[in-house]
Amino acid sequence: MFFSIGLYFALAIFGAGLLYKVFTWFRSSISIGARKITISRKIFSCLRGILSTLLSVKIFTLLKVFLLDVVLNRRILREDVLRWLMHMCIYGGFVLLLVMHALGQYTSAVIFDTYYPTINPFFFLRDLFGVLVLMGVAIAIYRRFILRIPRLFTNVRDHYAIIIVAVILLSGIALEGVKITSHTIYQQMVKDYAGLEDAQELRALEAYWVQHYGVVSPTGQGPFDAGTLAQGEELHNANCVVCHSRPQWAFTGYGVARVIRPFAVGLDNLNAHGLLWYIHVLACLIGLAYLPFSKMFHIIASPVSLLANAVMEQGKSAPAAIATRQMMELDACTHCGTCTVRCSVAAALEEIPNINILPSEKIIAIKALASGRKLTRVQLKALQEGVYLCTNCYRCTVVCPVGINLQDLWFNVREVVLQKGLPEFSMLSPLSFYRGLMKEEIRHRDYQRPLLKARNAIADTDKGDIMKGKDQVLPLPRRNGEFKGRLNLSAQASTFSVCFGCQTCTNACPVVANYKKPQEHLGLLPHQIMHACALGLSGLAFGANMLWDCLTCYQCQEQCPQGVGVTDVLYELKNCIVASVGEQAV
Amino acid sequence: MSGEKKMKQFALFLGCTIPARLLQYESASRAVLDELDVSVVDIKAFNCCGYPLRNIDFKAFLQLSARNLALAERQGLPIMALCQCCFGSLKKAHHLLKEDGSLRKEVNAVLAREGLHYGGEIEVKHLLQVLYHDVGIAAIQKEVKRMYEGLQIAAHYGCHVLRPSNVVQFDNPLSPTIFDELVAATGAVSVPWQRRLECCGAPLRGVNDELSMAITKKKIEAGTGAGADYLCVACPYCQIQFDTVQGSMPSKGGEDHQLPSILYPQLLGLCMGINEKILGLEMNRVPLDSIKDFLSDKREEPGTEAAYDKGARRNVA
Numbered sequence: 001m002f003f004s005i006g007l008y009f010a011l012a013i014f015g016a017g018l019l020y021k022v023f024t025w026f027r028s029s030i031s032i033g034a035r036k037i038t039i040s041r042k043i044f045s046c047l048r049g050i051l052s053t054l055l056s057v058k059i060f061t062l063l064k065v066f067l068l069d070v071v072l073n074r075r076i077l078r079e080d081v082l083r084w085l086m087h088m089c090i091y092g093g094f095v096l097l098l099v100m101h102a103l104g105q106y107t108s109a110v111i112f113d114t115y116y117p118t119i120n121p122f123f124f125l126r127d128l129f130g131v132l133v134l135m136g137v138a139i140a141i142y143r144r145f146i147l148r149i150p151r152l153f154t155n156v157r158d159h160y161a162i163i164i165v166a167v168i169l170l171s172g173i174a175l176e177g178v179k180i181t182s183h184t185i186y187q188q189m190v191k192d193y194a195g196l197e198d199a200q201e202l203r204a205l206e207a208y209w210v211q212h213y214g215v216v217s218p219t220g221q222g223p224f225d226a227g228t229l230a231q232g233e234e235l236h237n238a239n240c241v242v243c244h245s246r247p248q249w250a251f252t253g254y255g256v257a258r259v260i261r262p263f264a265v266g267l268d269n270l271n272a273h274g275l276l277w278y279i280h281v282l283a284c285l286i287g288l289a290y291l292p293f294s295k296m297f298h299i300i301a302s303p304v305s306l307l308a309n310a311v312m313e314q315g316k317s318a319p320a321a322i323a324t325r326q327m328m329e330l331d332a333c334t335h336c337g338t339c340t341v342r343c344s345v346a347a348a349l350e351e352i353p354n355i356n357i358l359p360s361e362k363i364i365a366i367k368a369l370a371s372g373r374k375l376t377r378v379q380l381k382a383l384q385e386g387v388y389l390c391t392n393c394y395r396c397t398v399v400c401p402v403g404i405n406l407q408d409l410w411f412n413v414r415e416v417v418l419q420k421g422l423p424e425f426s427m428l429s430p431l432s433f434y435r436g437l438m439k440e441e442i443r444h445r446d447y448q449r450p451l452l453k454a455r456n457a458i459a460d461t462d463k464g465d466i467m468k469g470k471d472q473v474l475p476l477p478r479r480n481g482e483f484k485g486r487l488n489l490s491a492q493a494s495t496f497s498v499c500f501g502c503q504t505c506t507n508a509c510p511v512v513a514n515y516k517k518p519q520e521h522l523g524l525l526p527h528q529i530m531h532a533c534a535l536g537l538s539g540l541a542f543g544a545n546m547l548w549d550c551l552t553c554y555q556c557q558e559q560c561p562q563g564v565g566v567t568d569v570l571y572e573l574k575n576c577i578v579a580s581v582g583e584q585a586v
Numbered sequence: 587m588s589g590e591k592k593m594k595q596f597a598l599f600l601g602c603t604i605p606a607r608l609l610q611y612e613s614a615s616r617a618v619l620d621e622l623d624v625s626v627v628d629i630k631a632f633n634c635c636g637y638p639l640r641n642i643d644f645k646a647f648l649q650l651s652a653r654n655l656a657l658a659e660r661q662g663l664p665i666m667a668l669c670q671c672c673f674g675s676l677k678k679a680h681h682l683l684k685e686d687g688s689l690r691k692e693v694n695a696v697l698a699r700e701g702l703h704y705g706g707e708i709e710v711k712h713l714l715q716v717l718y719h720d721v722g723i724a725a726i727q728k729e730v731k732r733m734y735e736g737l738q739i740a741a742h743y744g745c746h747v748l749r750p751s752n753v754v755q756f757d758n759p760l761s762p763t764i765f766d767e768l769v770a771a772t773g774a775v776s777v778p779w780q781r782r783l784e785c786c787g788a789p790l791r792g793v794n795d796e797l798s799m800a801i802t803k804k805k806i807e808a809g810t811g812a813g814a815d816y817l818c819v820a821c822p823y824c825q826i827q828f829d830t831v832q833g834s835m836p837s838k839g840g841e842d843h844q845l846p847s848i849l850y851p852q853l854l855g856l857c858m859g860i861n862e863k864i865l866g867l868e869m870n871r872v873p874l875d876s877i878k879d880f881l882s883d884k885r886e887e888p889g890t891e892a893a894y895d896k897g898a899r900r901n902v903a
Contacts (some may be wrong), residue, residue, distance in 0.1 A: 391634050429640075433791050437792070491644070552640070552745070555749065
């Protein structure tokens with residue numbers, strides 16, 4: 001009764017949650033372009049895409065991917081054998097338990113007319129599958145908490161996933177152990193299946209079960225005389241053996257039974273098996289009901305993602321379908337951290353403490369953004385920086401075990417957050433190379449605006465007066481001793497002080513040579529910047545557009561007769577600006 | 587030669603751009619190196635060289651770069667980079683860590699968090715150096731099956747192999763010859779041209795496109811002006827700039843007026859008789875097909891003077 005009501009209740013929540021989650025795939029979108037597509041258009045487009053795929057030869061691709069990637073987890077195996085073993089154990093064991101044990105009355109009982117959960121092979125297999133899952137959980141705990149893979153973060157959702165599986169499994173095993181020892185359960189079975197009336201016979205059977213089947217009786221644990229045991233065995237063979245294998249086959253439960261033997265009578269009196277049954281069933285039902293809202297939702301979304309990945313192509317698939325897929329992919333992420341482990345810039349986290357640099361973590365911030373939650377300026381800035389500190393090397397996308405097109409995700413999110421108006425100084429670096437190549441994909445206005453925003457943000461602070469233009473009346477620049485001190489101590493910029501102003505650097509510069517009136521475009525020229533540094537005039541040095549228009553071709557530095565590391569000084573000045581103006585801008 | 591033991595082993599440093607956007611550079615280089623008996627090892631844990639982060643955070647750049655050096659050191663292998671910017675960054679980091687003990691200590695403290703350490707003794711080489719110094723012009727000439735005839739090549743060195751010369755120690759920064767000699771080994775003529783040591787413009791792509799294009803345009807005009815049939819490069823950024831970006835530039839004389847750019851291992855591989863598919867000739871945006879017309883049936887006689895005259899070039903730079 002409790003089970004049925006609970007199950008229907010959990011199923012109802014699960015169903016509603018599932019519908020809600022799938023609806024969000026169509027409701028929101030990440031890319032700027034997809035904002036205008038209506039929900040009905042997206043649904044229609046997806047249905048059409050799915051239908052046309054199923055009716056084409058692509059169905060074979062789908063079948064192959066389903067078998068290799070979904071069922072056999074090929075993509076996980078390619079990256080990490082231990083993790084593959086972990087996942088196969090957990091999901092393989094769990095699926096088998098679900099089919100054979102949890103849904104036994106609908107599956108096993110229907111297929112095998114001799115099915116009883118207490119006879120072999122089912123009796124043994126249940127424990128075997130359980131052990132598989134537990135082994136997987138143990139590997140997961142080892143990987144997350146002992147192995148300490150650098151930059152692999154474990155969050156609440158990961159804890160929940162491990163805990164819910166562990167609780168289901170451990171409560172199940174404990175329940176089995178308690179049931180083996182329970183005298184109450186034993187008596188119930190005798191009543192239901194044996195139908196014995198005679199007191200001597202009952203004693204004999206009980207003696208046999210105490211001796212061989214692990215039951216702990218309140219009236220005595222033997223030793224029993226041979227005659228009683230022989231009679232017990234006879235009765236056992238007549239009444240019990242058909243549908244109850246020896247408990248040793250259920251090796252995990254039997255192990256528990258052995259351990260709790262001393263307190264088994266007490267536990268039985270306290271109705272421990274009843275309590276454990278509630279815990280076990282409740283954990284299963286909670287797991288089911290909460291599934292759409294937990295990390296476990298990947299059970300549904302990840303296969304969908306893998307299949308979509310196999311048949312969808314940028315440029316060929318309908319934009320509405322791609323927009324939907326991108327939202328779906330956010331749910332497919334299992335936070336496994338493969339992307340982060342393989343990320344080309346992840347190690348920068350050690351110096352730039354922004355967790356959004358890591359792909360596996362920025363996807364969490366993106367989920368918040370996509371759900372329409374309002375991010376604070378600090379959160380937005382962190383996401384923006386994180387999503388820009390990316391060399392677009394595609395590695396995350398290549399290795400993602402669930403086939404998420406992370407590269408496109410970053411590209412779309414980048415453009416969305418850049419339009420929100422916070423300046424991003426990493427734009428003024430070769431990290432923009434990829435964006436430059438993708439120019440055609442971005443509206444002209446949207447392309448230029450954030451670039452200007454970043455430059456203006458530098459000009460708008462007190463550091464960059466000179467960028468405002470030539471007609472501006474400038475205040476008398478102030479010397480900044482701290483600034484000069486920092487340059488002197490810097491590993492790459494300390495040579496600025498030996499400049500004697502010969503202008504060779506400026507004459508060698510191909511950027512300066514590109515303009516008829518270079519100062520109008522560049523502000524201070526290289527030799528002037530060196531001079532400003534020597535005078536401690538940070539406002540002038542920081543304000544030069546020259547810094548950001550530097551090709552870093554090292555012509556200036558190579559030609560300098562004094563050995564000034566001109567290019568490296570410019571690098572250091574840029575670092576100073578990003579550090580100080582960056583903070584002011586937020 | 588294939589029966590003998592491989593001459594030298596390198597950890598191949600592909601960087602970020604090549605595996606994502608210039609696959610043909612990787613496949614062509616691997617094929618050429620294999621023919622020339624240089625073996626390469628892939629270190630999966632390599633990360634970004636740090637170059638794109640230099641504008642933003644010196645320490646982040648250094649940490650990323652040093653991590654690669656430490657990974658190669660752990661395997662006891664010298665690094666071979668295919669990208670000028672990767673090469674320059676790794677060299678820079680190597681130089682800084684060698685010179686500055688306190689910096690090395692700081693960097694190693696961070697590396698230690700993941701069990702890494704950099705002792706400071708890793709050799710970093712560029713593909714061109716490996717071909718020139720470790721393989722040698724004579725050995726390359728031996729493998730050339732069909733020499734180019736009448737092919738004029740404008741060899742573009744790329745900034746970060748040449749400068750800063752005290753750090754990279756690649757060749758004479760004012761009049762380098764390594765690349766020209768390698769081009770000449772194929773039978774092609776490495777033409778003297780203006781701006782041959784200047785930047786390709788790629789570093790400002792996405793930052794200041796107008797300026798970036800202007801620089802690229804000048805380079806291309808200089809190459810065309812010197813009568814070159816092709817540009818030849820050995821860097822993914824330069825190649826993308828000269829190929830993809832040039833391909834998207836409006837050209838006054840139409841498509842024909844463009845100066846196509848070929849990657850050096852493609853140029854070399856083709857005359858060594860390596861399969862075009864592996865060299866990825868068809869992956870160029872500006873078509874490369876016509877280069878095959880320059881292939882002759884002649885083989886280089888081992889020991890003959892290379893077509894490149896070092897002395898004549900000294901005055902050009």
